[in-house]
Amino acid sequence: MQITQVRSTVNHMVHYQTRLDTTFAALSDVTRRGVLEQLVGSDASITDLAQKFRMTLTGMKKHVSVLEQAGLVTTEKVGRVRTCKLGLRRLEEEAAWIERHRQLWSARFDALDELVAHLKCKEKTDAQSKRR
Structure with missing residues (x-):
């Protein structure tokens, strides 16, 4: 096997493991799993999610950020409202x-x-x- 093939295989495995780690870390929290369940039904603003889960906007933004990093949620800001929806991943x-x-x-x-x-x-x- 050539060095470039080995590097490519190693890079793929590192990416694969990192992706699994990121996803499972995102899913390890009950609030984040709840957010995903909520978004199955319909998109929601971060404010709506924070109210639903009885937490601060800052706390919910952190949860949504983790879900975004894992590709499980996307957000879109229109004016002052940031809307969350399930990611395509x-x-x-x-x-x-x-x-x-x-x-x-x-x-x-x-x-x-x-x-x-x-x-x-x-x-x-x-x-x-x-x-x-």
Whole structure:
């Protein structure tokens, strides 16, 4: 593999990890998840969101900024009103990451279930042997 290909692959992985980190950090807060749920129904001003979540404008602006950085929300200022709407970015990469890890853990739990069943069967057989 050439050095430029390695650099490109490394840059892609760093970008991918940074994007996952940014998205999951944005989604880690209950208020930000609530804002996204609110915006599914309709666009809203930062003032409306602040009132809905009973917080200061400054606090809501910070939450919206985090969501914007993750590409989950866009804002548009018209006059003195800043309106928020869902971003165009979909969560396909994040969903794929979650699915890969779900499959991994599912396989591990299936293997554990098999081991437990085997051990129970062996324990039962050993107990029957001892009674004889």
